[in-house]
Amino acid sequence: MSAEPQEQQAATAPKPRVPFWDNARFACIVLVVMGHGIQRITYDSDAALVTYLWIYSFHMPAFAIVSGYFTKSGPPNIRQMKRVITDILLPYIIMESIWTLVQFLVEGKQELNPTQPSWTLWFLLALGIFRLVLPYLALLRWPLAWSLVISVGVGYLDNVDSTFSLSRALGILPFFVLGWQLHRWKLIDRWRVAERQTWLIRSCAVVFMLAWIAVLVAFVDLWRAINLQHWFFYDQSYSGLGDDLWWAGAVRLGLIVLAVLLSAAFFVLLPRRETWMTTLGQYTMYVYLLHSFVLYPLRESGVLRGEEFPELYLVAMLIFALVIVIVLSSGPVRKLFRPIVEPKPKWIFADHKDARPGPSRRDPTGAQRVVPPARTHPPAPPSHR
Known part of the structure; x- marks a missing residue:
């Protein structure tokens, strides 16, 4: 065999998959569902509030870091632009329409306003905003510093609110840019953090x-009095949080630093090898978009409150959240809800005839799926004349 075919084969060979990132996505989505599941219990339980604050202090920043790590900063090509439509905009429109109908049937709420994302849908729009902003930040010197300026500065603007989840997206922008920078700096590869840690690093974490x-x-008691959890949402101005002092931005900056350190400790403690959660971690978007429909009837019925035995409810909801994640990321659920989570309406594109059918190989957070190859018919046996 000549050297040229071998070089071409090496150039086109896929990079080895790192199970750590799938494990990280799975762990992050588990924290998301746990946080939403125990929110009502925090009214009656200090233990629930501590758990809630611990989760919210870093879980979405960690998710944004992972998403940024797998995002490219160059100008989008046609395929990437199409994926923004099919992977972000269309699922948002579909899920927001469903939520509008559900809230009308259950609460009698008659409001169709797609500019105000319902519950968990804000993160879909945030991912779209990240992809829009990142190519411009990448042109500047110190893009991470500029993202910090944007995040801290937007808190002083009362007119930047939850419309199209802009306040929240700009608030957590530094974490997304940090993830992109980590990949750009190749720190993970240099330190081999994604493969192993020493006992000292794990102990520090x-x-x-x-x-x-x-x-x-x-x-x-202090955290409950000042509503610390609202600072972790990044969705209000400082005056909206009840703190319009000039140094309020320093509080957000401190919380950003805290979230980065907590995310780093969280990542260090995750398994590096392939585990039972690795495959499920490739489908976190199904969990993210669907779990709220599981929790919504429980929340509206008051089941999630647990006023009599809040600590027992806390443990039960944490376990139930894990079950929800496992079920919603399973194969049968993915097959059933793929048309709304990963819609592929080829006809909306001008060049729809050459569009690729089937499920996405990558989700909006950058998760690379293992999609089975298409079936091919074996070649016909040669005819003997």
């Missing part, structure tokens, strides 16, 4: 996590 939990427990 555990100590830091425990220290933060201790702070949350020690000052839980």
Whole structure:
């Protein structure tokens, strides 16, 4: 065999999959569902509030870091532009329409306003905004610093609100840019963090996590009084949070630093090898978009409140959240809900005839799916004359 075919084969060979990133996505989506599941219990339980604050202090920043790590900053090509439509805009329109109908039937709410995303749908729009902003930030020197300026500065603007989830997207923008920078700097590859850690690094991560939990427990009454959880949402101005002092931006900056450190400790403690959660971590968008429909009737019925035995409800909901994630990322659920989570209406594109059918190989967060190859018919046996 000549050297040229071997070089071409090496150039086209797929990169080895790193199970860590799928494990990270799965762990992040579990925290998302847990946070939404226990939110009502925080009214009656300090333990639930501490758990809730611990989750919200870093879970969406960690998700944004992972998403940014797999995002390219160059000008989008035609295929990437189509994926923004099919993977972000269309699912948003479909899910927002469903939510409007559900809220009308259950609550009698008669409001059709797609500019105000319902519940979890804000992150879909945030991913679209990230992709729009990143190519311009990449042209500048110190893009991470500029993203911090944007995040801290937007809190001083009362007119930037939840319309198209702009306030939240700009608030967590530094985490997305940080993920992109980590890939650009190749820090993960240099330090081999995605493959192994020493016992010392893991021990430091555990100590830091425990220290933060201790702070949350020690000052839980203070956190409840100042509504600390609202600072972790990144969806309101500082005046809307009740703190219009000039140094309020320093508070957000401190929380951003805290979230980065907590995310780093969280990533360090995740398994590096392929586990039972690795495959499920490729389909986090199904969980993210569908789990709210599971929790919504429980929330409206008051089941999630758990006023009599809040600690028991807390443990039950944490376990139930894990079950929800496993079920919603399973094969049968994906097959059933693929038309609304991953719609592929080829006809809307001008060049629809050469559009690729079937499920996406990559979701909006950058998760590379393992899609089975298309079936091919074996070649016909040669005829003997």
